[in-house]
Amino acid sequence: MSAPALDPVRTPSSDEAVTSSGRTGKQARATPARFDTALGWNDRPGVSWVLRILLCALALGIFAAPFLTILSGALSTHPSGSSLTFLPHDSTLLNFRVAGERGIWDYFTNSLVIAGGGLLLQLVVCVLAAYALARHRFRGQALIMTLFMLTMMLPEEVIAIPLSLVLGHVPVVGIDLKGTVWGVILPLGAWGFSVMLLTEFMKDIPREIEEAARLDGVGELRMLWQVVLPLCRPALGVAGVLGFIMIWDQYLLPLIAAKDPTDYTVTVALSILRTDPEVGSGVVLAGAVIALVPSLVVYLLLQRSLVAGIAAGATKG
Amino acid sequence: MTATTATTASAASAVGPDRRGGPVGRFFRRKTVLPWLFLAPGLLLALVFKFLPMGKGIWLSFFDVRPFLGDKWVGLDNYTRVLTDHRFQDAVGHTLLLGIGQSLGAIAVGFLLALLLEGQARSLKIIRTAVFLPVVTATAVVGELWRLMYYPTSDGLVNSALGFLGLGPTPFLDNPDTALWATMVMGVWMAAPYNMVIILAGLAGVDRTLYEAAAMDGVSLWQRLRYVTLPAIRPAVGIVLTLAAIRGLRVFTEVYVLTGGGPAGSTEVWMTRAYTLGFTRNDIGGASAASVVLLAVTLLLTVSVNYFRKRGDVR
Numbered sequence: 001m002s003a004p005a006l007d008p009v010r011t012p013s014s015d016e017a018v019t020s021s022g023r024t025g026k027q028a029r030a031t032p033a034r035f036d037t038a039l040g041w042n043d044r045p046g047v048s049w050v051l052r053i054l055l056c057a058l059a060l061g062i063f064a065a066p067f068l069t070i071l072s073g074a075l076s077t078h079p080s081g082s083s084l085t086f087l088p089h090d091s092t093l094l095n096f097r098v099a100g101e102r103g104i105w106d107y108f109t110n111s112l113v114i115a116g117g118g119l120l121l122q123l124v125v126c127v128l129a130a131y132a133l134a135r136h137r138f139r140g141q142a143l144i145m146t147l148f149m150l151t152m153m154l155p156e157e158v159i160a161i162p163l164s165l166v167l168g169h170v171p172v173v174g175i176d177l178k179g180t181v182w183g184v185i186l187p188l189g190a191w192g193f194s195v196m197l198l199t200e201f202m203k204d205i206p207r208e209i210e211e212a213a214r215l216d217g218v219g220e221l222r223m224l225w226q227v228v229l230p231l232c233r234p235a236l237g238v239a240g241v242l243g244f245i246m247i248w249d250q251y252l253l254p255l256i257a258a259k260d261p262t263d264y265t266v267t268v269a270l271s272i273l274r275t276d277p278e279v280g281s282g283v284v285l286a287g288a289v290i291a292l293v294p295s296l297v298v299y300l301l302l303q304r305s306l307v308a309g310i311a312a313g314a315t316k317g
Numbered sequence: 318m319t320a321t322t323a324t325t326a327s328a329a330s331a332v333g334p335d336r337r338g339g340p341v342g343r344f345f346r347r348k349t350v351l352p353w354l355f356l357a358p359g360l361l362l363a364l365v366f367k368f369l370p371m372g373k374g375i376w377l378s379f380f381d382v383r384p385f386l387g388d389k390w391v392g393l394d395n396y397t398r399v400l401t402d403h404r405f406q407d408a409v410g411h412t413l414l415l416g417i418g419q420s421l422g423a424i425a426v427g428f429l430l431a432l433l434l435e436g437q438a439r440s441l442k443i444i445r446t447a448v449f450l451p452v453v454t455a456t457a458v459v460g461e462l463w464r465l466m467y468y469p470t471s472d473g474l475v476n477s478a479l480g481f482l483g484l485g486p487t488p489f490l491d492n493p494d495t496a497l498w499a500t501m502v503m504g505v506w507m508a509a510p511y512n513m514v515i516i517l518a519g520l521a522g523v524d525r526t527l528y529e530a531a532a533m534d535g536v537s538l539w540q541r542l543r544y545v546t547l548p549a550i551r552p553a554v555g556i557v558l559t560l561a562a563i564r565g566l567r568v569f570t571e572v573y574v575l576t577g578g579g580p581a582g583s584t585e586v587w588m589t590r591a592y593t594l595g596f597t598r599n600d601i602g603g604a605s606a607a608s609v610v611l612l613a614v615t616l617l618l619t620v621s622v623n624y625f626r627k628r629g630d631v632r
Contacts, residue, residue, distance in 0.1 A: 035525045035528040035529050035532070036435075036436060036437070036525070037432075037435040037436050037520075038432055038435060038520055038523065038528075038541070038542060038545075038546040039432050039433075039435070039538065039542075040528075040538070041435075041436060043438065052433070055433050056433065056434070056441075056444050059430060059433060059434070059444065059448055060444060060447055060448065062506070063447070063448040063449075063450065063451055063506070063509075063510060064447040064448060064450055066462055066466060066474070067450055067454075067462075069462070069465065069466070069474060070458075070461075070462055073465065124358070125358045125359045125362060126359065128355040128356070128358060128359065129355065129356050129358075129359035129360075131355055132351075132352040132353075132355035132356045133352075133356075136351065136352040136355075138349060138352045138353070139349075144356060144360070147360070147363060147368075148359065148363065150367075150368075151363050151367050153563075153615060153616065153619060154367045154368070154370075154371055154612075155567060157567040157569045157588050158567055158588075158608050158611055158612050158615070159367065159370040159371055159374055159608065159612075160588075160591075160592065160595070160608070161374065161377075161591070161595040161596070161601055161604045161605055161608060162369075162370035162371070162373040162374040162377060162605065162608075163366065163370040164596075165370075165373065165601075166365065166366065166369060166370050166373065170365065171365070171369065186362060186365075186366055187362070187366035187367070189358070189359070189362035189366070190358075190359040190360075190362040190363040190366075190367070195359065220351060245453050248455055249455045249456055249570075251455075251456060251457055251569075251570040251573070251574070252569060252570065252573075252592075256596075267455045267456075267457035267458065268457065270457050270458070270460075270461055271457070271574065274461070274464075281465060284461055285461070285465070287461075288458045288461045288462065291455060291457070291458050292454060292455070292458050295453050295454060295455060296450075296453070296454075298453075299449075299450075299453040300446075303446055303449075306453070307449075307514055310511065310514050310515060311514065311515065311518040
């Protein structure tokens with residue numbers, strides 16, 4: 001859906017050409033690949049084939065191989081900048097033990113609680129809002145949509161100072177959220193991107209399905225839970241994986257919402273490890289590995305959703 | 318297709334409740350109150366944690382904030398102070414340089430990556446997955462990684478690669494002349510694979526028959542890229558540039574983690590400066606004024622970009 005929207009050259013009649021020559025798997029592999037790519041790469045051994053392999057190796061070396069240095073540094077006994085290689089000379093788990101003694105697992109737990117709770121809250125809040133925006137018509141609908149879009153333009157960086165004051169004393173109720181996970185979770189609840197994505201998706205659900213359910217006497221909440229949500233699974237996957245990566249990447253928010261360093265998330269805590277004169281860079285890298293693993297797991301499990309989400313975000317944003 | 322479904326859907330919803338002919342109270346609830354119940358959590362959170370801080374920030378920017386003495390109205394003093402402060406002016410320069418350099422660099426590299434990795438083969442998909450890793454990795458982790466890659470002695474990773482080419486070791490992050498460029502390279506590294514995905518989606522939409530037609534006309538590879546591929550992916554590139562420009566203005570974590578604004582303020586950007594002012598120096602009024610200026614510029618940029626894009630669509 002996203003690809004044709006990005007393409008102004010395509011004429012209506014070229015629909016068949018696109019499907020038969022390029023994008024869909026089986027046929028494309030059966031026919032010669034000469035016009036499949038912009039550069040005209042082909043799979044037959046030859047100069048272009050060798051060149052492409054070399055360039056791919058270079059791309060991997062620049063973008064992926066550095067991650068091996070994190071791992072090798074974390075596993076090596078003499079961790080310093082000078083012993084950094086792609087593979088460790090002698091491996092040990094000592095760095096992880098030292099990082100554990102410095103409380104890395106507590107920070108990691110903070111991160112997990114915040115990521116899990118934050119994502120759950122974000123999904124619930126955004127699904128509810130999207131349901132109202134997509135399946136109901138009411139006064140001020142456009143205004144509300146704009147408000148949700150605006151939340152994307154008010155990132156924590158821009159409102160950090162007043163937000164830290166608000167977190168210290170929430171108006172009306174007057175609670176101090178600093179030092180609690182709620183201080184990080186609640187500001188992440190309303191995320192315009194997820195609202196927008198889910199709204200667009202829910203709009204495409206045929207009205208007939210809803211009508212049929214209504215005739216069976218299904219109420220609003222059951223309608224959302226049992227009819228709309230199961231149909232939204234792909235969009236929920238996208239919102240979930242993008243939301244998780246966004247929350248895991250938070251830096252400033254956990255920093256300003258913390259009362260003292262024990263409240264930090266694992267990503268923020270890396271800077272504590274770094275400034276600790278008693279630990280070497282191997283321990284910092286062990287911490288980095290620990291901070292890296294969850295986003296890596298989520299990415300590898302759900303990469304299809306992630307890529308679909310980026311493409312959708314680009315065409316809609 | 319989307320448009321058709323939406324129209325039929327809205328038409329049906331207009332008819333729906335009447336056809337059912339429920340009691341007035343129920344009708345009232347469904348039509349007016351119910352959507353707001355669903356919207357309430359989101360609106361409440363956005364109000365308290367986004368819009369209220371924004372309003373408070375604007376309000377505080379006109380005050381000299383003194384915790385125990387009470388705030389004092391100072392009008393536009395904070396703004397003039399911030400805008401005439403040479404460290405802030407330097408920070409604006411760095412922000413612009415970093416934002417523009419990073420955006421353009423990440424687009425160029427992303428485009429090259431997309432051209433290289435376009436295709437259906439399974440091996441290409443695996444390479445794309447691996448190349449995308451910098452995007453999903455938390456910025457703080459990337460910062461730690463690059464601090465070690467930029468290790469200043471000749472056996473640091475980047476320096477030993479340079480040594481291979483016969484160049485002497487450079488203390489990238491400790492030298493005011495190179496620190497900003499080193500930060501920019503890391504930014505490009507983080508953002509390029511993201512752009513690659515968007516550009517790949519654009520490339521997938523290019524009509525293959527155009528390539529065939531171009532080949533029959535005997536055009537060179539460069540001409541094919543210039544006249545067939547580039548026009549086709551231009552909308553994608555426009556979107557990528559807009560997003561990057563807006564993100565570039567509020568760059569914080571990368572710089573804060575990698576250099577903390579140093580050495581000698583050579584990588585200080587607008588937001589790290591505002592952060593130092595607000596949280597280290599306790600000048601909340603000044604920091605708020607700085608944030609409001611940034612917010613205004615961001616809004617202006619977004620609105621004007623949208624305006625020009627819409628105008629472009631109409632034409």
